[in-house]
Amino acid sequence: MTLLDVDFEFRYSSGAGVLCQWKDPVGDPRVTVFLGASGSGKTTVLRCLAGLERPERGHIRFGDHVWFDAARRIHLPPDHRDVGVLFQDYALFPHLTVAQNVAFGARHLSRAAVAARVGELLETFRLRGLEERVPRQLSGGQQQRVALARAVFRRPKLLLLDEPLSAVDRPTGDELREELRTLIRALAIPAYIVSHDRVDALTLADRTVLVDDGRIIQSGTTADVFDHPASPAAARLVGIDTILLGRIAASEDGLATIVVAGQEIRAQAPAEVGHEAALLIRAEDVALARHDVTDSSVMNRWRARVITHAREGPFVRVALDCGFRLSSLVTREAWHRLALQPGDDAWAIVKAASIRALPRN
């Protein structure tokens, strides 16, 4: 398995810097998401990997290849690194057709070989019939597929994607993310994705790297990073609300039953039965009751034990243990009326419609 060995420091002209250090076996198509707020330096990390920026010191090695080594004055230009890059707003060549864009990376290939490869990619990326269009005649989704097809034409060893979904609005983004997920899996090329949206990490990533203020603050499997953020900064990045990872056990009429830590959770089905799902539950959507409420419309009622509670303005944030950790935000008035104490048993109530269920891997 190839090893990506990164240890470098990059300095902006403003004096601020990005310190990047990690070793990562790359292979058996694996997707890593660099998650960080805008300005955290995650895009700079990607640009350094691509060879578009030159770090101040350190090294970047990919298997036996030295891409960058400050001490030995080695800095391979992007065209010698064998990486495919998907740019934030795709950077398609406006003067070239879809077919010409896709074939731009062709080198030392016969006309027939180029045509065959282009045809194969247009097929994979569902772009048949658009060969002669120019980029501005394409929808956002089509542009993304052209850019991705172009990036993988030369079968790069590594795929780098810079905020692939930030250029579009949220419903379109959800659709494109789904498509991107399928394509990346189908391509079987290890991918590094830079994103500020934890939904990208939850749905696309095997591994998640958290970037904050020019530093890598945590990295590991996505489940591990989201379950156990190691610092307050990491917790802020992965979010304070509840994120659950589970498997879809059943699904009927679009409503799925997802099992997490032995509990059944009902939510809109994000994928077929047997697939992994990530569930996002906002604390303000979790209601509390002393006794089970059987005569309401609510689909999710979980027995819960109160762990801690803390005032938050007019509200109280309550940490619950339902087999998994769940965060609830209730008014102080309601909290006093319930008269619950840490250690008490209660019921957590969540409407199926307020759970955001996402497909995973």
Next chain:
Amino acid sequence: MDWTAIAVTVKLAALTTLVLAVIGLPLAYWLATTRRRWRPVVDAAVAIPLLLPPTVLGFYFLMSTGPETVPGRVYARLVGGTLPFSFTGILIASVLYNLPFAVRPFASGFAAVDRRLIEAARCLGASGSRTFLTVVLPLSWPAVAAGLVLAFAHTVGEFGVVLMVGGNIPGVTRTIALAIYDDVQAFDYGAANEASAALLVFAVTVLAVTYALQRRTLAL
């Protein structure tokens, strides 16, 4: 019409434009894309002829290429003859003097090309020169064409530098602008009028072409 002078002028303008294309395009591309600290210095050096009287440039050219100077001696050894008062002399001076008229439109055209397209081409395995030929040039050709047209036209109308460096030798360094000057000195207003009118029509045509190209750049 002084057809000999017109032939010298066209030859000078065409060769100047050609040389400017060869050295001006890479120079402009470097200026448009480099992030090196001394870029403004080179930028300023290229722009000097815009402010300098042509006679000053001509004067320094004469002083630095005379038969007693190092460049003059090297030139005599390699090529034979002297640079001042020769066609090669006015060609070199004219290239220097026209540098900003070609390089500045080139550079602004290149700078207008989205930097990410250049980066995308590099990441797709294209070398710097291939990127220039397949991405930058196709997206900025109106600006390049405008720069070449301007340089050509400006050389056709050049007076001071050619007079200082070239002397006014019929058939060698005597351009149409110098011929008009001579006609006026000799009170031959008829000939001066004819040549001047031709130059005026030429200038108006060139400006129309240039502006059309600039509109094209904006529309692209």
